[in-house]
Each structure stands twice: as structure tokens, then as C-alpha cells.
Amino acid sequence: MSSLTYELFLAGLAVGSAAALTGVGLIVTYRATGVLNLAHGAVAMVCAYVLRQLVVEWGWPLGPAACVTLLLVAPGIGLVLDRAVFRPAALSGAGPARTLVASIGVFVLLVGGAALLWGGGARADAPVLLGDDPWAQVAVAVAVACAVGAVTRWTRLGRELRAVVDNRELAVLGGIAADRVAAAGWAFGSFTAGLTGVLLAPHVRLDPYGLPLLVVEVIAVAVVARMRSLPAAVGAALALGVAQAQLTRFHPGGWAGPLVQALGANLFVVALLVAALAVPAVGAGGGRDAGGPGAAGADVLPRGTTAGARVPPGLWLCVAVALALPLGFAGADLRTSVQVPALAVVLLSLVVVTGRGGQISLGQAAYAGLGALFTALLAAGRVPGLPPLPELVALGAAVVLVAPLGLLTGWPAIRRRGLALALVTLAVGVAVSRFVLAQPYATAGLAVERPAGFLTDRGYYLLELAALAGALAAVAALRRGRTGRALAALRDHEAGAEAAGVPVPALKVLAFVAGAALAALGGGLLAMGVRAFDAAAFDPVRALLWFAAVLVLGADSLLSPLLAAALLVGLDAGARGGAAAAVIGLLAALTTRVPPLTSLLPQPPPGPRRPWRRRPDTARPAAARTAPGHTPGAGPGPDRGGSAPGAPRATAALAVTKAPAAAAAPPVAGAGPPPRLRAVGLVVRYGGVTALDGVHLALTPGRVTALVGPNGAGKSTLFHCLAGTVRPASGQVTLDGADITRAPAHARTRLGVARTFQEPALFPSLTVEENVRLGAERGHLRTAPDTAAEQALRLLGLDGPVRHHPAAGLPTGVLRRVELGRALAGRPHTLLLDEPAAGLDARETAALARILAALAADGTAVLVVEHDPDLVAGIAHTVHVLEAGRILT
Numbered sequence: 099m100s101s102l103t104y105e106l107f108l109a110g111l112a113v114g115s116a117a118a119l120t121g122v123g124l125i126v127t128y129r130a131t132g133v134l135n136l137a138h139g140a141v142a143m144v145c146a147y148v149l150r151q152l153v154v155e156w157g158w159p160l161g162p163a164a165c166v167t168l169l170l171v172a173p174g175i176g177l178v179l180d181r182a183v184f185r186p187a188a189l190s191g192a193g194p195a196r197t198l199v200a201s202i203g204v205f206v207l208l209v210g211g212a213a214l215l216w217g218g219g220a221r222a223d224a225p226v227l228l229g230d231d232p233w234a235q236v237a238v239a240v241a242v243a244c245a246v247g248a249v250t251r252w253t254r255l256g257r258e259l260r261a262v263v264d265n266r267e268l269a270v271l272g273g274i275a276a277d278r279v280a281a282a283g284w285a286f287g288s289f290t291a292g293l294t295g296v297l298l299a300p301h302v303r304l305d306p307y308g309l310p311l312l313v314v315e316v317i318a319v320a321v322v323a324r325m326r327s328l329p330a331a332v333g334a335a336l337a338l339g340v341a342q343a344q345l346t347r348f349h350p351g352g353w354a355g356p357l358v359q360a361l362g363a364n365l366f367v368v369a370l371l372v373a374a375l376a377v378p379a380v381g382a383g384g385g386r387d388a389g390g391p392g393a394a395g396a397d398v399l400p401r402g403t404t405a406g407a408r409v410p411p412g413l414w415l416c417v418a419v420a421l422a423l424p425l426g427f428a429g430a431d432l433r434t435s436v437q438v439p440a441l442a443v444v445l446l447s448l449v450v451v452t453g454r455g456g457q458i459s460l461g462q463a464a465y466a467g468l469g470a471l472f473t474a475l476l477a478a479g480r481v482p483g484l485p486p487l488p489e490l491v492a493l494g495a496a497v498v499l500v501a502p503l504g505l506l507t508g509w510p511a512i513r514r515r516g517l518a519l520a521l522v523t524l525a526v527g528v529a530v531s532r533f534v535l536a537q538p539y540a541t542a543g544l545a546v547e548r549p550a551g552f553l554t555d556r557g558y559y560l561l562e563l564a565a566l567a568g569a570l571a572a573v574a575a576l577r578r579g580r581t582g583r584a585l586a587a588l589r590d591h592e593a594g595a596e597a598a599g600v601p602v603p604a605l606k607v608l609a610f611v612a613g614a615a616l617a618a619l620g621g622g623l624l625a626m627g628v629r630a631f632d633a634a635a636f637d638p639v640r641a642l643l644w645f646a647a648v649l650v651l652g653a654d655s656l657l658s659p660l661l662a663a664a665l666l667v668g669l670d671a672g673a674r675g676g677a678a679a680a681v682i683g684l685l686a687a688l689t690t691r692v693p694p695l696t697s698l699l700p701q702p703p704p705g706p707r708r709p710w711r712r713r714p715d716t717a718r719p720a721a722a723r724t725a726p727g728h729t730p731g732a733g734p735g736p737d738r739g740g741s742a743p744g745a746p747r748a749t750a751a752l753a754v755t756k757a758p759a760a761a762a763a764p765p766v767a768g769a770g771p772p773p774r775l776r777a778v779g780l781v782v783r784y785g786g787v788t789a790l791d792g793v794h795l796a797l798t799p800g801r802v803t804a805l806v807g808p809n810g811a812g813k814s815t816l817f818h819c820l821a822g823t824v825r826p827a828s829g830q831v832t833l834d835g836a837d838i839t840r841a842p843a844h845a846r847t848r849l850g851v852a853r854t855f856q857e858p859a860l861f862p863s864l865t866v867e868e869n870v871r872l873g874a875e876r877g878h879l880r881t882a883p884d885t886a887a888e889q890a891l892r893l894l895g896l897d898g899p900v901r902h903h904p905a906a907g908l909p910t911g912v913l914r915r916v917e918l919g920r921a922l923a924g925r926p927h928t929l930l931l932d933e934p935a936a937g938l939d940a941r942e943t944a945a946l947a948r949i950l951a952a953l954a955a956d957g958t959a960v961l962v963v964e965h966d967p968d969l970v971a972g973i974a975h976t977v978h979v980l981e982a983g984r985i986l987t
């Protein structure tokens with residue numbers, strides 16, 4: 099081996115061993131607590147600063163200082179995090195997404211706190227703990243990994259850890275103090291963070307931002323190891339470290355030169371991106387739930403975290419006045435204020451993506467940076483073949499160019515939620531920052547002028563206000579309209595949104611594209627404001643700070659971006675740098691205990707929201723004027739002949755829902771029209787379990803089919819196959835003879851197959867009326883949504899004051915009616931009901947039976963998976979018994 103290769107090998111080993119320590123610490127903490135601690139790097143940075151403080155500032159000998167730092171301070175930080183942040187979060191039932199927000203809060207808090215305490219500048223005098231011998235570092239990393247392995251395998255704590263990892267609830271029932279295990283996990287994780295920090299600090303610049311971010315990139319090795327295997331993490335870390343170092347030997351000419359150079363400095367970033375894209379299930383809640391496998395879970399941002407409040411009009415007036423105040427400022431104050439509207443536009447992008455759509459996005463700074471970069475390049479004429487564009491044209495072009503790049507995070511978001519989505523968006527943000535924004539062409543003094551006519555600070559501020567007003571109006575319109583309702587549904591209950599007919603993948607992409615466009619607009623404005631492109635202004639740490647800021651203020655409130663921008667710019671301008679981050683980080687770390695601040699605004703009592711714009715119903719076809727449930731071509735049901743248009747049998751059931759309980763009409767036997775929806779030879783396996791074993795089923799218009807059977811028989815699996823939330827290993831689902839086996843859930847709703855859930859899948863932030871309206875807008879027949887929604891509301895007895903009530907907090911009986919109303923408002927021809935009587939009292943069950951009988955009489959095909967034998971006997975024309983994945987009768 100040549101000496102250069104060997105030198106680089108050793109340098110790579112040094113970096114790799116620090117990364118290995120991080121990987122080991124992250125995995126142990128994750129296994130013990132279920133938290134992927136994004137703040138690991140921030141803890142590392144704080145420990146490095148503490149060691150430096152003890153040795154350099156206070157003159158302590160290195161040995162004792164290192165012992166205090168690594169054996170007291172580092173585990174102490176872990177224990178404080180456990181007691182103050184993560185244990186309360188776990189006790190409050192916070193899911194992975196919420197604890198992720200808390201760990202972002204800790205990250206931001208520690209970064210801000212360090213900047214406040216030690217200043218933002220880089221320190222080059224961090225004490226060297228292990229000399230220059232990389233083998234010593236490798237030995238430390240391997241020794242730590244082996245020690246963890248030994249403890250896990252051979253000690254009581256290790257056995258307890260494994261038990262907690264396998265099944266926390268069972269372990270607790272078995273007498274294991276899971277809290278003690280979690281505390282040990284946090285203490286150990288922080289110890290490894292501290293070790294990483296003090297080992298890395300002498301080799302990289304020690305500053306509050308750089309080191310934490312460096313360690314964030316190293317999360318890659320834990321993800322590669324699937325948050326499980328310590329040897330895999332250590333191996334990946336060492337291999338990446340060595341490969342990254344070796345890459346610096348190569349200097350190809352042409353376009354490949356800068357790329358190889360960038361790779362040589364950022365191989366861990368590439369690994370993070372690849373790992374985040376290739377391992378979609380990181381941190382995903384593995385449990386089953388009512389909406390089908392992976393339908394909804396604890397890994398989405400809960401409504402309480404994202405919901406915003408309605409802003410009283412008077413407050414908007416105050417905001418307008420406050421925004422106009424800087425026009426009276428001068429000099430540095432006005433120059434500082436210029437950042438506020440631009441930053442508010444960037445933060446508005448998070449209102450769309452995270453606030454309304456419920457999608458975690460830690461990559462918005464990348465889109466803002468791209469907007470700024472493209473604006474600068476286009477305006478400066480630095481794009482080959484293009485003359486310099488006028489500044490405003492350049493800004494507009496940048497927005498148009500960046501918007502489709504929203505796919506970079508929007509596409510992965512289709513199949514990811516929670517932690518997995520956070521990792522991908524973070525990885526995209528870091529990759530764009532390192533491979534695009536921080537490249538020489540972008541960093542070498544790229545100036546950007548303000549548009550002609552707006553050169554002064556005051557003039558430019560006015561221009562920004564106009565842009566902000568436009569962006570606010572656009573986002574307000576988006577939130578109010580049909581798309582806004584669909585986004586709120588996506589946020590509140592993804593599987594429910596699919597079932598209502600919302601094309602979830604397309605909507606996610608749309609949210610990210612709109613978010614990218616807004617961020618780009620804000621980024622371009624920010625760059626023009628300071629008359630230069632500065633890559634550091636858009637680094638990934640900003641993305642975390644911005645995300646935390648919008649979340650703590652209330653991500654679904656239009657007010658939050660304005661307040662957050664004022665807070666971030668104002669606090670950092672007035673106090674020492676880092677104050678804003680410290681305040682926001684603290685609030686975000688306590689996110690499970692502190693509600694979003696704008697939600698504390700006094701709220702008006704529930705009442706009619708702004709009415710939707712009614713489209714004239716004159717264009718609707720005659721069929722649409724009949725009841726929900728009727729479909730042209732569905733053929734008459736058993737008693738259809740007597741139903742007059744507009745006064746169908748199902749509508750008549752409205753009266754019955756309010757009447758005292760009475761037996762439903764007995765099923766009428768007889769030949770009907772041919773089946774529409776069919777299951778043909780369905781086979782579904784979950785690992786070694788065969789849930790369905792060649793099942794055939796046909797649903798006929800005008801008939802109620804009941805599916806009964808013991809627990810585990812496969813009823814839900816069959817139901818999910820028909821609804822489109824489970825794809826069979828073999829067999830077909832056909833509709834009118836056409837194969838729809840691969841059609842997604844929302845497409846089936848649009849084809850006329852509506853469903854409800856075992857646990858009502860409603861959108862708590864929408865009113866009863868909006869929930870039902872969504873079904874009418876996205877369902878099978880969408881020509882007259884107003885009429886369909888009204889009919890459904892009336893049919894289910896929801897047309898009283900309750901229609902204006904948010905679905906959150908309504909009793910189960912009402913929720914079931916709202917969900918049924920939403921399904922019926924789309925005018926389905928086939929209705930799939932999963933245990934519709936669960937949680938209903940006898941009176942409500944009788945009313946439900948009458949409605950179902952009336953719907954069948956109107957021609958709807960109804961499938962009921964039900965345990966209530968009375969309900970089944972009262973309404974079903976056909977009863978199928980399923981056992982061990984086979985239909986018996």
C-alpha cells in the first residue's frame with residue numbers, strides 16, 4: 099500500500115470509528131426507547147464544548163476533565179432528556195412522530211443554547227483526547243460495541259433491554275422497570291454522543307452548527323443497520339469512512355472533478371440519502387390497525403401538533419399594523435426587518451405541507467436555497483446561453499423551476515410517514531445543501547440585485563409585503579377549498595381520506611410541489627433582501643429550526659409563519675445569536691406538554707363556517723337527483739319500483755332514525771340483478787399465516803350480504819381486499835367484470851365502492867358537514883356535491899346544529915353516522931361496512947338496520963362484516979360464514 103493510500107486509510111478509520119460510536123449510541127437508544135434521537139449530534143457538540151471549557155478555559159488536566167465530561171456530563175444530559183422530555187412524552191402516549199418533533203426541539207435548543215453560551219464562531223483549540231492514532235479510536239469504537247453486545251447478552255440489564263425491545267407492554271407486565279431500561283439507554287446513548295463529540299472536535303471545526311450536522315449525517319450507519327445490528331453499524335461506518343477518505347485521491351478532469359470532490363467530502367450524506375430511500379420502514383409503526391396494514395398509525399403527526407386555530411379578524415388588523423411598522427424604521431432596523439416577510443413566505447410553505455397536509459418536511463431550507471440560487475444565477479446571467487434576466491422575471495422563473503423539484507421529497511412521501519419521511523426529507527435537504535448550494539459556483543461571491551424600482555430597503559419591504567399578501571391569500575384559498583379539505587383529511591386520517599376518494603399519492607406530491615414553490619419564492623426574496631446568495635442561510639440546521647418554529651406556534655395557522663419569522667429575525671437581531679433557537683427549541687422539546695401557541699387564541703363557538711360556493715345543480719343528471727346510493731344502471735332493487743325520484747326509500751329512513759327502535763323489515767328473498775363486485779379465488783398470506791385461502795364472494799345490487807366468523811377467520815382481510823387496502827397474493831377482485839385487483843382504495847371509491855372502518859375514520863378537524871361534503875366531492879358521482887351532501891346529512895339525521903360541530907369529540911354513535919354519511923354522499927353502488935354496529939346502543943343499532951335495509955331497497959349492494967347476530971339476522975339477505983380463510987357457506 100502506498101504511503102498516501104495508507105495515510106488516507108488511517109484518516110478514514112478515524113472518521114469511521116467516530117461514526118461507528120454514533121451508530122452504536124443511536125441504535126442502543128432506539129432499541130431501549132423507540133426514539134431515533136436526532137439531537138445526538140447536538141449532545142456531542144455540547145460535550146465537546148464542555149471538555150474544551152474545562153481544559154482550555156479553566157485549565158483542568160485532560161484526564162479528569164474527560165472523565166467529568168464523559169462519565170458525568172454526557173450521561174447526565176441523557177438522563178435529563180429522559181426525565182424532562184422523552185419519558186413525559188411516552189407517558190402522554192406520544193407516537194414516534196411526536197417524539198421526533200421533541201428530539202428536533204432538543205437539537206435546536208442545544209444548538210441555540212451553545213451559540214448563546216459559547217458564541218457562534220468556530221473554535222480550533224478543542225483538546226485532543228486520543229492523540230493522532232486512529233487505531234486507538236477504532237479500538238475504542240470496537241470496544242464500546244463489544245461491551246454493548248456483552249451487556250445485552252449476558253447481564254440482567256441486557257435481558258431486560260431485550261424484553262423491552264421485544265414487547266414493552268409484556269415486559270412491564272412481567273415486572274421489568276421499562277423506565278429504568280429507557281433511562282439506561284439514554285445515559286449510554288449520550289455517553290457515546292459525548293465520546294463522538296470529543297473525538298471529532300479536534301478534527302473538524304467546533305461550532306454550534308457544524309458538528310451536530312456532521313453527526314446527523316452519520317445517522318446513515320444506524321439506518322443501514324436497520325436500527326438493529328451493532329456489527330453492521332460499525333462495519334458500515336468504518337467502510338464509509340475509509341471509502342470517503344480514499345475518494346479524495348481521485349481528481350478526474352471535467353464535470354466529474356467537482357462531483358468526485360464533493361463525494362469525497364460527503365459520502366455519509368449520500369449514504370444517508372440512499373439508506374433513507376432504500377429502507378422505507380424505519381421507525382414505522384408496525385402494528386395492525388383498523389384501516390388495514392399500515393393505514394394509519396402513531397407515526398403521523400397528531401392533529402394536536404399541527405392543528406391551527408381560526409384567527410379573529412381583529413388580530414389580522416393588528417398583524418397588518420405590525421407588519422407596516424418597519425416602514426417607519428430606518429438604517430439597520432429596516433434592513434433587518436426586510437428579512438421578516440421573505441422568511442414568512444418560506445415558512446408558509448410548511449403551513450401547506452405540514453400544517454394542512456400533516457407531512458413532516460425537514461427539507462424546506464433546500465427549496466428556499468434553490469430558489470435563491472436560481473434567482474441569483476438567472477439574474478446574473480450565469481446560466482449558459484441565457485442573457486441576464488430582470489430580477490423579478492428571474493425570481494418567477496426560479497419558482498417555476500424549483501416547484502417540480504418538490505418531487506424530490508414529494509415522491510418518497512407517497513410511501514413514507516413519520517420518522518421515515520423525516521429522514522428522507524432531511525437527507526434530501528442535506529444532499530442539496532452539500533452537492534448544490536455549497537458548490538464553488540454558488541459560493542464564489544454570487545450577488546443578486548433587487549428589482550428596479552425597489553432598490554431601497556423601504557421600497558423592497560413594500561414589494562415583499564405584496565408578495566407575502568399574495569402568498570397568504572393563495573394559501574388561505576388552498577386551505578378553504580376542496581383541496582384544503584382533502585389535505586386536512588390526509589392529515590387527520592390517511593386511510594380515511596383514501597376511503598373518501600381522495601387520491602392520496604397525488605395530493606402528497608401536490609403539497610410538496612406547492613411547498614417547494616412557496617419556499618423558493620421566499621428564498622429568492624431573502625437573497626434579494628441581503629443582495630447576495632449565502633448558502634449558509636439555507637443549511638439543513640435552518641430547516642430544523644424553521645420546522646420547529648412553525649410547529650410550536652401551530653403549523654396549520656396562517657398566523658404562525660408571520661409570528662415565527664418575526665420571532666426568529668427579531669430575537670436573533672436583538673439578543674445574542676441563538677436566542678431564537680433556544681426559545682423555539684425549548685418549546686418544541688416540550689411539544690407533548692405545550693400546545694401550539696396559536697391554538698390558545700380565543701376561539702368562536704362552533705357555528706357555520708364560510709359556506710362553500712354552491713354550483714348550480716341544473717347540470718346534474720336525473721340519476722343524481724335520487725338518493726345517495728342510487729346508481730344509474732345498478733338496476734332496481736327488490737322493491738325499487740315504488741321509489742319516486744327525489745323521495746327514495748333510503749331518504750324515508752331519516753324519519754326512522756329519529757323514531758323509537760323497531761325491528762327492521764325482514765329480508766326479501768328472490769332473484770336480483772347480477773353481482774357487480776366479486777372476489778374470485780382470493781389468497782392472502784401474512785408470512786406463514788394464510789389469512790384467505792381461495793375465497794369467492796359476490797355482492798349483488800339490492801342485497802345485504804353479511805360476513806361472519808370467529809376471530810382470525812380472515813373477515814377483515816377479505817374486506818381489505820375488496821376495499822383496496824390489501825393486495826392478494828393470487829385471485830382477482832372484479833367490478834362489472836373488469837379486474838380492479840390492483841386499483842388503489844381511492845380509485846375504488848371513485849368507481850362506486852365505498853367503505854367504512856371498524857374504528858370510525860373521520861377527520862376531526864373538519865366539521866360534520868365538511869366530512870360528509872368531502873365524500874360528495876371525491877366519491878363516485880361528483881356532479882352535484884351540495885345536493886348529495888345535504889341528502890346524506892338529512893338521511894343520517896345530521897342536518898341539525900351538529901353539522902357545524904367539528905368531528906373531534908363526538909360520541910361513537912354520531913361518528914358512525916357521519917362516516918356512513920360520508921360514504922353515502924359519494925353515491926356509491928356498493929357499500930362495505932366493517933362492524934358498523936360496534937359501539938352503538940340498541941336504539942342506534944336498530945336505526946342503522948333500517949337505514950341499511952332502505953339502502954338495499956334502493957339498489958345498493960351492501961357487505962356487512964359484523965359480530966352482532968341480531969343485526970345480521972334482521973337485515974342480511976345472504977350470510978357467509980368464513981373460517982380459517984375459507985368460506986364455509
Ligand SMILES: Nc1ncnc2c1ncn2[C@@H]1O[C@H](COP(=O)(O)OP(=O)(O)OP(=O)(O)O)[C@@H](O)[C@H]1O
Pocket residue numbers: 386391784787788789807808809810811812813814815816
Ligand atoms: N397485518 C398482518 N400481519 C400478520 N398477520 C395478520 C395481519 N392481518 C391479519 N393477520 C392474520 O391473518 C389472520 C386473519 O386475520 P383477520 O384480521 O382477517 O381475521 P378476522 O376474521 O377479521 O378477525 P377479527 O374478527 O378478530 O378481526 C389472522 O390469523 C391474523 O392474525
